[in-house]
Amino acid sequence: MPVNKEAYQSLITELKSRHVKLVAVSKNKPAEDILALYESGQRDFAENYVQELVEKQKQLPDDIRWHFIGHLQSNKVKQIASFVHLIQSVDSLKLLKEINKQAEKNGRVIDCLLQIHIAQEETKFGLDEQELDELMSQYANLLMKNVRIIGMMGMASFTDDMDKVRNEFKYLQSLFNKLNQPLSENDKLPTTNYQLPTLSMGMSSDYKIAIEEGSTMVRIGSLVFGERT
Numbered sequence: 001m002p003v004n005k006e007a008y009q010s011l012i013t014e015l016k017s018r019h020v021k022l023v024a025v026s027k028n029k030p031a032e033d034i035l036a037l038y039e040s041g042q043r044d045f046a047e048n049y050v051q052e053l054v055e056k057q058k059q060l061p062d063d064i065r066w067h068f069i070g071h072l073q074s075n076k077v078k079q080i081a082s083f084v085h086l087i088q089s090v091d092s093l094k095l096l097k098e099i100n101k102q103a104e105k106n107g108r109v110i111d112c113l114l115q116i117h118i119a120q121e122e123t124k125f126g127l128d129e130q131e132l133d134e135l136m137s138q139y140a141n142l143l144m145k146n147v148r149i150i151g152m153m154g155m156a157s158f159t160d161d162m163d164k165v166r167n168e169f170k171y172l173q174s175l176f177n178k179l180n181q182p183l184s185e186n187d188k189l190p191t192t193n194y195q196l197p198t199l200s201m202g203m204s205s206d207y208k209i210a211i212e213e214g215s216t217m218v219r220i221g222s223l224v225f226g227e228r229t
């Protein structure tokens with residue numbers, strides 16, 4: 001199925017009016033489909049396999065901002081550390097430390113989102129609330145100069161029950177707000193001393209709900225690229 005440029009244009013218009021950023025999820029799609037969207041002005045693309053990302057990055061224009069959204073093994077970070085724009089799927093301190101190390105080797109600061117487990121499904125990765133608190137306090141103490149946590153990412157359950165999806169987004173948004181409160185109002189939770197700007201939630205099937213619940217970034221694949229086979 002070819003890239004749906006009409007769907008893309010109307011999506012862009014819709015998202016612009018809500019100040020929401022579009023990340024086009026290009027996993028399983030060929031480089032020519034990515035180029036077609038690039039020519040329409042899209043610059044943020046996301047992949048969820050390291051090998052696929054590395055190959056596409058080599059073939060495609062240098063000004064593409066590549067996001068990583070899949071489960072990332074620590075031993076593969078070095079393959080993407082020289083160019084990745086935003087790693088959205090940080091789910092452990094071990095991984096964060098490795099990203100910091102590889103970023104330093106490349107003389108970069110790599111932006112990261114913490115992936116939070118919000119779906120009531122065993123198959124999805126991510127931190128729970130307690131793990132999030134632990135990771136944030138370690139992050140505050142460890143002084144990792146080459147990573148910057150700029151927000152959170154979450155995936156809702158794969159279900160037709162949109163009330164359930166909405167509640168999962170609400171929960172993620174509440175965690176996001178909690179971290180963004182000033183220390184004085186919230187001395188129990190370790191926080192950063194800056195506002196986290198990015199809340200990445202919403203895919204093709206649920207992005208409208210995600211935006212109503214405070215998303216600042218949506219990750220959309222099939223709606224613009226066509227169904228994956």
Ligand SMILES: *Cc1c(COP(=O)(O)O)cnc(C)c1O
Nearest residue numbers: 025048069203204219220221222
């Ligand atoms: C595949 C994927 C998406 C996009 O899914 P669509 O339903 O095709 O929009 C978004 N986020 C993550 C983490 C994904 O793996």
